[in-house]
Amino acid sequence: MPRPIFDTLATADELRPYLDMQAYARDTSRTKTRHRIEFKPLPHRLARRAIEERAPCARCGTLMHPIRARKPPPPALLPDAINGTVGGIYYSPTCPQHTSLRCSRGSAAANDYTLMQAEYATQDQEAT
Ligand SMILES: [Zn+2]
Numbered sequence: 001m002p003r004p005i006f007d008t009l010a011t012a013d014e015l016r017p018y019l020d021m022q023a024y025a026r027d028t029s030r031t032k033t034r035h036r037i038e039f040k041p042l043p044h045r046l047a048r049r050a051i052e053e054r055a056p057c058a059r060c061g062t063l064m065h066p067i068r069a070r071k072p073p074p075p076a077l078l079p080d081a082i083n084g085t086v087g088g089i090y091y092s093p094t095c096p097q098h099t100s101l102r103c104s105r106g107s108a109a110a111n112d113y114t115l116m117q118a119e120y121a122t123q124d125q126e127a128t
Pocket residue numbers: 057058059060061062094095100103
């Protein structure tokens with residue numbers, strides 16, 4: 001049984017409660033989905049450790065950072081913010097788009113997303 005890249009992270013156990021995934025009854029996107037998994041606001045120190053972690057891209061194997069902060073970085077990630085929580089963190093199993101579109105939009109990314117959904121998605125109560 002293949003595992004998502006997420007499970008290989010040293011911070012995976014700590015990050016898991018903050019995963020923000022919902023299973024939708026149907027995919028609402030008309031274009032090819034960019035698979036991106038969000039986190040609820042998480043402790044600043046955990047966010048910083050997670051962002052520093054590296055794992056092999058699900059498609060090409062290049063070491064990359066699966067846990068990323070949106071740009072510009074949220075204020076809470078700036079050096080003087082020590083306590084509190086931070087949002088704007090997400091997970092991606094492949095190279096960033098600016099590195100390789102083939103990775104981020106390829107089937108390996110979609111497969112990892114499916115694995116994440118199977119393991120961690122909560123049911124969407126609003127599904128119609
Ligand atoms: Zn890659």
